[in-house]
Amino acid sequence: MTYFLIAVLLVLMGLVAYSLIRGIVAFLKTTKIDLESGEAETVTEMQLLQNKAMFARIKYQALAIVVVAIILAVSR
Template sequence: MTTILIIALVILCGLVLYSLVRGIVAFLQSTKIDLETGAAENSTEMQMLQNKMMFNRIKFQALAIVVVAILLAVSQ
């Protein structure tokens, strides 16, 4: 049981990192588009992707906290 929870925790941490990086890349791309063109043509799509990735990051972090709480409960 503990092994499965630790594997789940590592996977969730990886997903948090992936979502964080994708969100930051989307932010940088939207900023680059705004600076180069001065118009917000594609920046709306990038902003939507940024919001989606940051929301995913929060979800994965919450799941990781739940897994840690379960690990603490099982170990005692």
């Protein structure tokens, strides 16, 4: 059981890193578009992608915390 939970935890950690990188890339694209246009207009599509990626990161982090709590409860 513990080995399975550790594997699930590793997958969740990978998903956290992936969604974090996606959010940062979307942020950088939005900033680049703003700088090139010379105006403070932002692209809503990139903002939505950025928000979606960061919400996914928070969700995966919460799931990882739950798995760690379960591992700690099982190991006692």
